[in-house]
Amino acid sequence: MKEKKNEPGEMSFESSLEELESLVEKLEKGQLTLDESLGIFERGMKLARVCNQKLSKAERKIEVLIEENGKLKTESFIDD
Amino acid sequence: MGIYTVSQLNEYIKQVLTQDPQLGQVWVRGEISNLTKHSSGHYYFTLKDKGAQISCVSFRMTNRTLKFEPEASMKVLVFGTVDVYTVRGQYQLRVLDMRPDGIGELYKAYEQVRNRLEGEGLFEVVHKKKLPRFPSKVGVVTSPTGAAVHDIIHVLKRRFPVDILLSPAIVQGENSAKSIVRALEHLNRTDVDLIIVGRGGGSLEDMWSFNEEIVARAIFDSKVPIISAVGHETDYTIADFVADARAPTPSAAAEIAVPEKSDLKKHVLSLISRMQQSAMHSISENRNQVDYLSSRIDHERFAEILRRDMQRVDELSSRIEFGLKKIIESKLSSLSGLAGRLNAVSPLNTLERGYSIALRNSDHSVVRGIDDVSPDECLDIRLIDGTVECRVTGVKPEERSIGKKRS
Numbered sequence: 001m002k003e004k005k006n007e008p009g010e011m012s013f014e015s016s017l018e019e020l021e022s023l024v025e026k027l028e029k030g031q032l033t034l035d036e037s038l039g040i041f042e043r044g045m046k047l048a049r050v051c052n053q054k055l056s057k058a059e060r061k062i063e064v065l066i067e068e069n070g071k072l073k074t075e076s077f078i079d080d
Numbered sequence: 081m082g083i084y085t086v087s088q089l090n091e092y093i094k095q096v097l098t099q100d101p102q103l104g105q106v107w108v109r110g111e112i113s114n115l116t117k118h119s120s121g122h123y124y125f126t127l128k129d130k131g132a133q134i135s136c137v138s139f140r141m142t143n144r145t146l147k148f149e150p151e152a153s154m155k156v157l158v159f160g161t162v163d164v165y166t167v168r169g170q171y172q173l174r175v176l177d178m179r180p181d182g183i184g185e186l187y188k189a190y191e192q193v194r195n196r197l198e199g200e201g202l203f204e205v206v207h208k209k210k211l212p213r214f215p216s217k218v219g220v221v222t223s224p225t226g227a228a229v230h231d232i233i234h235v236l237k238r239r240f241p242v243d244i245l246l247s248p249a250i251v252q253g254e255n256s257a258k259s260i261v262r263a264l265e266h267l268n269r270t271d272v273d274l275i276i277v278g279r280g281g282g283s284l285e286d287m288w289s290f291n292e293e294i295v296a297r298a299i300f301d302s303k304v305p306i307i308s309a310v311g312h313e314t315d316y317t318i319a320d321f322v323a324d325a326r327a328p329t330p331s332a333a334a335e336i337a338v339p340e341k342s343d344l345k346k347h348v349l350s351l352i353s354r355m356q357q358s359a360m361h362s363i364s365e366n367r368n369q370v371d372y373l374s375s376r377i378d379h380e381r382f383a384e385i386l387r388r389d390m391q392r393v394d395e396l397s398s399r400i401e402f403g404l405k406k407i408i409e410s411k412l413s414s415l416s417g418l419a420g421r422l423n424a425v426s427p428l429n430t431l432e433r434g435y436s437i438a439l440r441n442s443d444h445s446v447v448r449g450i451d452d453v454s455p456d457e458c459l460d461i462r463l464i465d466g467t468v469e470c471r472v473t474g475v476k477p478e479e480r481s482i483g484k485k486r487s
Contacts, residue, residue, distance in 0.1 A: 013240075014214040017348070024351050027358035030365075037362040044355045051348045054241070055341055061243040062233060064224060065266050072266055077224070077246050 008046045013054040020047040087166065094164035097171060103162035108134070108173060109181055115152045123150060127158060127173065136160070138175035147257075147292055148180055148189035155181040186284055190291050193318055197293070202300050203321045209305040211325055211337070212273045217243040218337055219272035219304065221263040224248040227280045228311065228330035235334035240341050245272050251279035256289035261298040268303055275302065276333045277319065278309030290317035299323050309333030431464040438462075441469070450475040 008016055023044040027037060064077035084092070097103055110127035117123050121140030126133045136158065138150070150156065159177040164170070180189040197203065218236065222228040229246060236242060249263035250256045260277065267275050277299065279287065289295055290310045296318045299306050308323035309330045320326040327333035423429070427437060438447040441458035453459065453472050461468040 012214075012216070014212070017214070017344075020348070020351050024354050024358070027355055027362070030358075030362070032362065034362060034366045037359055041355055041359040045352070048348055048352045048355075052345070055345055055348070057241045060237075060241050062246070063244070064246040064248060065219075065263075065270065067262075067266060072269060074245065077244075 008043075008050040011047075011050065013051060016047045016050045016054070020044055020051065023047070086169070090164060090166035090169050093169075093171075094166055097162050097164055100162075105159070105161060105176075106173075108158045108160070110134075110156065110158070112150055112152055112154045112156060115150060123175075125150070125152075127156075135165075135170060135172040136175055137163075137172055138178065142175055142177070146178055147193075149192050150178060151188070154188065155185050157181045183284060186288065190318070193291060193293050193296070194321065197296055197318065197322065202296065207300065209324045211305050211307070214240060214339065215242055215272075215274040215337060217245055217270075217272045217274075218334075219267035219270065219275040220244060220246045221249050221260060221267065221275060221277040222246075222279055222330065223251045226251065228278055228309070231280075231329070231331045232276060232309075232334045235331050236338055238341065239334070239338040240344060242338050245270060251289065252282065252286050257292040257295050260289055260295050264298045264302055264306075272304055274337055275304050275306045276309055276327075276330065276337055277306055277323070278327070278330050278333060279311060280330065281311035284315075287311075287317060290319040292318070295319055296322045307333045307336055428464070431462065434464075436461050436463050436468075450477060 006015075011019075023040050026032070027040055027044070032040070062077045063074040066073050066075055108127060110129050110133075113126050113128055113133075115123065115125040121143060123136075123138040123143055125136050125138075127136050128134075138146075157179045158173060158175055160173045160175045163172055163174045165172055180186050201207070220229060220232055222232075224246060228251075233244060236244060245267065247263040247267045250259040264275065264277065279290075287310050290308070299308070299319055299322045305324040307325045307327055308317065308319040309327040309332065310317045310319060311329050316326070325336055327336050431437070438453075439445065439460045439462060440447060440452070441460050444460070445452075447453055447459060453475065455472050455474060457472050459470050459472060461470055
């Protein structure tokens with residue numbers, strides 16, 4: 001059930017958030033040893049940090065798709 | 081001019097009519113009547129208005145490209161070429177393209193397509209793809225110059241950060257449907273995880289391409305989930321029915337596509353605080369457990385156990401003492417018995433009675449016979465109260481006769 005633990009820094013926002021949500025639920029359900037709780041808490045905080053970083057990410061690509069001789073390429077799109 | 085045969089005349093008339101550039105490509109408005117759909121796939125009908133009519137033929141090849149199904153008494157615009165059917169001496173309009181004429185007819189065509197696709201199950205919920213919760217790249221099919229793309233980019237910029245890939249399409253007029261289909265196909269070859277297809281508001285005719293079957297099928301066939309966003313609040317286009325989600329406007333589509341940043345930030349913050357509370361709760365719960373357990377260690381009971389054990393130690397040690405004493409006593413009594421027996425055979429008793437023991441001085445061995453000594457050897461004679469040191473001056477063996485004489 002337990003999936004391999006990825007480094008939070010390499011995970012997508014979605015999987016970070018989903019793991020974080022499931023960790024919170026697990027913590028709230030209790031039934032863990034103190035060591036387990038603290039381990040989960042530590043990983044949860046790492047994931048939360050990654051989520052916040054991704055949310056604050058400023059740059060994003062805006063591109064336009066162009067077909068040239070049957071092949072697709074992209075160019076940046078300037079929206080005025 | 082001589083006399084024509086009928087064939088020649090009709091051929092001539094045909095030439096005249098078909099060579100006229102005006103009649104080669106003509107748009108005609110009228111109403112369909114006497115419609116016959118032949119099993120060959122060709123349609124024959126009469127196009128009429130209040131005062132006149134003209135025979136029309138629409139061959140199967142043409143019918144396949146029509147965007148609606150002609151029906152009797154439908155008002156249509158026919159694009160065609162004037163031709164002559166020489167067999168009957170009849171001129172007719174050969175249809176190249178045909179469109180519903182006017183709003184009413186457009187609705188009729190819309191209904192037709194909708195009913196057909198609905199019958200095929202294209203609108204059913206089971207076919208709806210789930211929109212990704214957090215798309216990383218959103219594809220947009222719309223005009224690169226319209227308001228829609230601007231609105232979408234504007235909204236997306238305020239929301240969860242995503243990349244945007246515009247696949248330009250003509251969204252109005254003649255080639256728009258094909259263009260939209262192509263743009264959708266292009267995006268399906270990229271790594272976008274969600275597509276918004278749409279345009280800003282307009283008249284029913286403006287948005288017509290979104291009611292066309294090929295667009296509906298392209299949306300249905302898309303592997304990437306699609307949000308339709310044809311800018312009109314109330315009416316649904318066919319695209320809306322077949323898309324995985326429908327938004328009333330392009331801006332609304334962008335809002336559906338991507339969650340809001342501040343909501344997410346709040347969500348993450350609340351997760352953090354829930355996590356902290358749980359961790360604190362877990363710590364304090366464990367602390368309480370430790371407190372509880374330590375309170376259950378009863379000092380009084382502990383002391384009693386100690387007292388009981390001390391008493392037991394005392395009891396055991398006195399039992400050991402008693403046992404030892406008994407052992408010692410029994411050993412002592414057997415010792416005195418042995419001493420008595422030893423006494424009985426002690427040489428001291430013999431000495432008491434006046435006997436003595438001769439020991440060689442050199443090695444303290446008992447002298448048992450005259451052969452044990454030699455003249456001048458020193459002997460110790462043990463008596464009851466001491467030792468007499470002597471020197472051997474001579475030995476004589478005992479004579480049996482002497483003993484006889486004395487007795």
